[in-house]
Amino acid sequence: MKNRRIPIALRFFVTVLMTTLVIITVSLGVLHWTMQRSFTKYVADVELQKLGHLNENLAGVYLAYHDWGNAIQAQILQIEGDAAPDDYDKLSQWWLRRQYDIALQQRYFYDHTFVEGEAPVINSSTALLDQQDLKVLKENLPSEYRPFEGLKFPLSANQNFYRTKFKDRPRTEEPEAVVNHEGKLNKRIIAMPDQLGLSSRLSLYDADKNFIVGERSEQELSFQPIWVDGKIVGYLGLKSVLGQDDALSINFFSNQKRYLLLVYILTFLASLTAALLLATYFKKPIQRLLNAARELTQGNYQHQVKINRNDELGDLSNEINQLAEILDQHERSRKQWVADTSHELKTPLAVLQAQIEAMQDGIRKATPEHLEAMMRQVMSLKKLTQDLAALAQADAQQLTCYLAPTDPWEVVVQEVDNFRLKFEKAQIDIEIEGAGAQLLLDRDRFKQVIVNLLSNSERYTESGGKVHLHTVQDQDSWTLYVDDSPYGLSDDQLTQLGQRFYRVDDSRTRATGGTGLGLALSIKIVQALGGTLAFEHSPLGGLRCKLSFKKNNDVQ
Structure with a gap:
C-alpha cells in the first residue's frame, strides 16, 4: 500500500498554526494567572493612593502622642460623662473609621474653598454640595486631634447628634445649633458618603505590622507606610474590594469567551495565509531542484538550475550545478577512457591478426623474426592491461x-x-x-x-x-x-x-x-x-x- 504524501503547504500550515496556537494559549494562560494573582492587589494599591490625607493626619496624631495605643486612649478620654460598659470598645473600633471620615471631610472642604483675607470662603461654583451643605460642613469641620468632639458618655445619649448625610433634611431647613452647658457651639458628627467603602476595609498596624485597630482580615492586604521624621511608625492596611471570585469574574477567560474564539479564528486564517505564502516561496525553488535531480538521474548532466536566492536553497542549487558539471566531466572522461582503451587495444590486436592471417594464408612463414614481432605486440598488450589494472586499483584505493x-x-x-x-x-x-x-x-x-x-x-x-x-x-x-x-x-x-x-x-x-x-x-x-x-x-x-x-x- 502506497503511503499517503503530505504536501509541503500542509506541513507549513500545521507547523505555523500549532506554533501560533501554542504561543497564544501560553500567553493567555500567563495573563490568566497574572490577573488572578495580582489584580486584586493592584486595585488595593490604587485605592491606598487615595488615603494620602488620612496618612498625614495619622502621622500628626502619632507625633503628638508617640504611641498608637496612647493616642487612641487619650482621644477617647476627651469625651465627658460616664461611659457605659461597652462604650470604650465601641469607640476603639470606631476610631480609625472616624479618622478616615475626618480626613475625607477636610480634603473635600479644602478642595472646594479658597481663602479671602483670613477666613475661608466657600467656592460654590466647584462644590458638589450646595451652599447650605457646605456651610454645615464648615461649621462642623472636625479635627484629627479631637475626633469625638461633641460626643458625651454614654453613647446612647447622642442618637440625635449624628448626621450621616446632608440630604436628610428639607432644603429650607437651617442646620440646628447645638450649645453645650458653657454656651459654646458643639460640632455635629457628619459622615461623608464613602462611595468606595474604604472605611470598612481599613486597619492600622504598628511599625512591626502588628494589628492595632480596624478590620482584621485573613486575606493578603496592601500596606502604606506612615512616616514621622523619616521613620516608619506604622502601616495603613487595606483589604482588597475584590475577592477571589470577583477577580475571576473579571478575568479574560471568564467574560470574554467570544473574543477568545475570535482570536483562534483569526489565528487559523493568519496561519493559513502565512503557510500558503511560505509554501509558495519555498515550493517553486524546491520544484526546480527536484526537476534538476530528475534530469541528472536521466543522464542529462548539462542541465543547470537557476535559483537566485541568498539562502540554503540558493547554496543547494549551486552545489547541484557543480555536481552536474562534475558528472558531465566524468561522463566525458569515461567515454574518452573507453574510446582510448579500445583504440590502444585495437592497434596491437590488428597487427597480430594481420600477421596470423598472413601465416595462415602462407604469405608469411613462422620465422623467428616474425614470431619476435608478434611477441612485441603481445608484450605491448600485456603492459597496457597491467597499467589499466593498476590504474583501476588506484582509483578504487586498492x-x-x-x-x-x-x-x-x-x-x-x-x-x-x-x-x-x-x-x-x-x-x-x-x-x-x-x-x-x-x-x-x-x-x-x-x-x-x-x-x-x-x-x-x-x-x-x-x-x-x-x-x-x-x-x-x-x-x-x-x-x-x-x-x-x-x-x-x-x-x-x-x-x-x-x-x-x-x-x-x-x-x-x-x-x-x-x-x-x-x-x-x-x-x-x-x-x-x-x-x-x-x-x-x-x-x-x-x-x-x-x-x-x-x-x-x-x-x-
Whole structure:
C-alpha cells in the first residue's frame, strides 16, 4: 500500500498554526494567572493612593502622642460623662473609621474653598454640595486631634447628634445649633458618603505590622507606610474590594469567551495565509531542484538550475550545478577512457591478426623474426592491461603497497645504470647527483615510477640532448628532480600531462611503444606512497618532473 504524501503547504500550515496556537494559549494562560494573582492587589494599591490625607493626619496624631495605643486612649478620654460598659470598645473600633471620615471631610472642604483675607470662603461654583451643605460642613469641620468632639458618655445619649448625610433634611431647613452647658457651639458628627467603602476595609498596624485597630482580615492586604521624621511608625492596611471570585469574574477567560474564539479564528486564517505564502516561496525553488535531480538521474548532466536566492536553497542549487558539471566531466572522461582503451587495444590486436592471417594464408612463414614481432605486440598488450589494472586499483584505493625502509637514491642510481645503454644509443647524455635518505617506501612501486620517468625522458628528448637527475632535501622532505632538454612543452600541454592516454607526440610515442598511461599511473603510485609528483618547465628547455616525499615516515 502506497503511503499517503503530505504536501509541503500542509506541513507549513500545521507547523505555523500549532506554533501560533501554542504561543497564544501560553500567553493567555500567563495573563490568566497574572490577573488572578495580582489584580486584586493592584486595585488595593490604587485605592491606598487615595488615603494620602488620612496618612498625614495619622502621622500628626502619632507625633503628638508617640504611641498608637496612647493616642487612641487619650482621644477617647476627651469625651465627658460616664461611659457605659461597652462604650470604650465601641469607640476603639470606631476610631480609625472616624479618622478616615475626618480626613475625607477636610480634603473635600479644602478642595472646594479658597481663602479671602483670613477666613475661608466657600467656592460654590466647584462644590458638589450646595451652599447650605457646605456651610454645615464648615461649621462642623472636625479635627484629627479631637475626633469625638461633641460626643458625651454614654453613647446612647447622642442618637440625635449624628448626621450621616446632608440630604436628610428639607432644603429650607437651617442646620440646628447645638450649645453645650458653657454656651459654646458643639460640632455635629457628619459622615461623608464613602462611595468606595474604604472605611470598612481599613486597619492600622504598628511599625512591626502588628494589628492595632480596624478590620482584621485573613486575606493578603496592601500596606502604606506612615512616616514621622523619616521613620516608619506604622502601616495603613487595606483589604482588597475584590475577592477571589470577583477577580475571576473579571478575568479574560471568564467574560470574554467570544473574543477568545475570535482570536483562534483569526489565528487559523493568519496561519493559513502565512503557510500558503511560505509554501509558495519555498515550493517553486524546491520544484526546480527536484526537476534538476530528475534530469541528472536521466543522464542529462548539462542541465543547470537557476535559483537566485541568498539562502540554503540558493547554496543547494549551486552545489547541484557543480555536481552536474562534475558528472558531465566524468561522463566525458569515461567515454574518452573507453574510446582510448579500445583504440590502444585495437592497434596491437590488428597487427597480430594481420600477421596470423598472413601465416595462415602462407604469405608469411613462422620465422623467428616474425614470431619476435608478434611477441612485441603481445608484450605491448600485456603492459597496457597491467597499467589499466593498476590504474583501476588506484582509483578504487586498492593499490597494494608493501612499505619498508628504503633508500630512494639507491633505486634511482640502479635504474639509471639499467637505462644508460638506451640513453647512449639515443645519443642522450645523462647526469646524476644527489644523496639518499631512509624512507618507508614500497621499493617495487617506487622503482616503477622511476622507470616511467626515465622512459618518458628517453622517449621525448632529442638526440644529442641531456637528462639531469639531482636531489634536494631538508629536515622535512626529500625531493628528486628529473630535468631533460627539448622536446619542450607548451603551457597547455603541461596542464594535460599526466592524464590517461595523453601523448605530447602521438606518432613518436607509438613508434617507441608508449601507451600514454605511464605518467598517470606514476602519479597514482606516488600518491599511494604518500608523496607528490608534479610537472614544470625544465631549466634545460624540456620537462621537469618533481618527485617529493615528506620525512614524517623517515626511518633512522
